[in-house]
Amino acid sequence: MIRQADRMAEVHSDIRGPLYEEALRMQREGVKVTKLNTGNPGIFGFEMPDSIRKALTEGMERAVPYSDLRGMPEAREAILSYERGKGIEGIGADDVYLGNGVSELTGMALSAILNPGDELLMPTPCYTLWSNSARLAGARPVYYRLDEQSLWYPDLQDIRRGITPRTRGIVIINPNNPTGALYPREVLEGIVEIAREHGLLLFSDEIYDRLLIEGGPHWSTAALAPDLPVITMNGLSKSHHICGLRSGWMVFSGPRGEVREMEDAVTRLAAMRLCANTMMQLAIPAALADSESTRALIVPGGRLYEQRRITLEALCGVPGISVVPNSAAFYLFPKLDTALLRVNDDREFCRDVLHATHILMIPGSGFEWDEPDHLRIVMLPPPDEMKDVMGRFAEYVRQRAKQ
Ligand SMILES: Cc1ncc(COP(=O)(O)O)c(C=O)c1O
Structure with missing residues (x-):
């Protein structure tokens, strides 16, 4: 066998x-x-929103070759302007990586930094992409509780309790799958403070940030933590309902020196898979200019x-x-x-x-x-x-x- x-x-x-x-x-x-x-x-x-259909139809020929390993420049520029608009500072085109969905990027990001025996704090309940990707990298997911009594917000004490010398980072999924919770600024600031005290990397999965049924704002973790290394994940699967095109991105922010080594590792992983699907890259500038379809x-x-x-x-x-x-x-x-x-x-x-x-x-x-x-x-x-x-x-x- x-x-x-x-x-x-x-x-x-x-x-x-x-x-x-x-x-x-x-x-x-x-x-x-x-x-x-x-x-x-x-x-x-x-x-598929018309804005995306038009961009795909008109740009199809440009999708023929492999793109840059990080992604097409116009797609990365559109993402930069979107993420800057959410208050993330100090980022440039080389900090943006396009991927075949957040799913691929999560695997790349975690393989790039986790060693066997490392621990990564993440919520329970948890979208299992995160726990599985940590395990595949040989690391151990350690769960912090989302508190149903407090609108499913993260329990900050439980995050503190979970920290050990092997903890490398904290995963935040906001808005959350499976609870649908949207975290207020104070809660995110509480998590950021813990990361700051313990020198932990923050991962923020924000793929639902445009689907705010009860209104916003949505706070990007990275905007609240300009002094910390943060990896922000987002994509078009949900807001523009094009799951099958596999459209995601990841942005590194924070002090350059601290993220350089990890960015270098991610760059080598991105190079290994040559590029992300190019059709979805064409969709990004059009989608990010089209908030109306989602609204x-x-x-x-x-x-x-x-x-x-x-x-x-x-x-x-x-x-x-x-x-x-x-x-x-x-x-x-x-x-x-x-x-x-x-x-x-x-x-x-x-x-x-x-x-x-x-x-x-x-x-x-x-x-x-x-x-x-x-x-x-x-x-x-x-x-x-x-x-x-x-x-x-x-x-x-x-x-x-x-x-
Ligand atoms: C929280 C969360 N992150 C990531 C993903 C995966 O998204 P993608 O289609 O970009 O791989 C999902 C999909 O359900 C999700 O719920």
């Missing part, structure tokens, strides 16, 4: 894991399954706004479910009353939901959450479908609570 590498042992993806396989099996048997496992707007009818989704009457309203209404008063409404992105992370609903294993609960309602949802444990008492709802189906889907889910939970 060909054995897997040891470092793969703890790499997992529930979002596309056994429950997803089960949903595919049901589909092959002719069952219509609503797959709420991924934040992939395109499969729910979110179309139209999040204002009252817009799709994301309405889908969220419908979901929250459907969950209201359902016995055994409580939820902190999201302020951004398109996720909810409701809590299950495990006693009332008789849940010992959240994966089993989601399997029951799948079989009974034909809705695929991902259990909290798929987000490195260590209690069996949460699941994530992706609010992407169009309003009418969302109403139907959530109605079925709410009815299932009501019946289960009665038994």
Whole structure:
């Protein structure tokens, strides 16, 4: 037998894991399954914005050769102006790296700095790209709690408790997946202060920063920490719903001397993969000049706004479910009353939901959450479908609570 590498042992993806396989099996048997496992707007009818379609059509020929290893100059200029607009200072075109989604860049950034045995602080619940990428680099994810009682903001004491001599950095995901929380300035400043005291690198995943359902502002961590090394990640998968084009970027900021070695390592990794997909690079200047396409989704009457309203209404008063409404992105992370609903294993609960309602949802444990008492709802189906889907889910939970 060909054995897997040891470092793969703890790499997992529930979002596309056994429950997803089960949903595919049901589909092959002719069952219509609503797959709420991924934040992939395109499969729910979110179309490519015209601004991007035009840029791709007109620029296609320029996408033929490999680009610069960091990315096309015009794309990096557009990103620079966007990130400077968010208050990040002292950055230049060479500090910007384009990647095949934030996913690729996260792997590159973590491989560039982590050694076996190193630790990286990250939230629980956590989008597992971060925990898996740390493990692949041989390091250990150490979790700090997001506090449901405080609108899912990070628990600063827990961050402090997690620091050891092996800690290399702190990951912030803001707005957050899976909670949909948007962090206020004070909370971010608290994390920045901890990083400053302990000499830690900050990673800030800001891919949902344009999807602010309850308004902003969104504070970029790097703007609050000009004196610290910060790596900011962002991309177009969510705001312009072009997940399949794989469009992401990463920006180094902070004191030059401190990030130089890491930038050098990332540059070699970027060179190894030659360049990021060039079609998506063409999309970046057009997308960043087009905030209207995104805004139209999040204002009252817009799709994301309405889908969220419908979901929250459907969950209201359902016995055994409580939820902190999201302020951004398109996720909810409701809590299950495990006693009332008789849940010992959240994966089993989601399997029951799948079989009974034909809705695929991902259990909290798929987000490195260590209690069996949460699941994530992706609010992407169009309003009418969302109403139907959530109605079925709410009815299932009501019946289960009665038994
Ligand atoms: C917090 C977070 N970061 C990164 C990503 C990956 O994005 P990309 O499509 O740019 O690889 C996702 C996708 O769901 C996400 O939720």
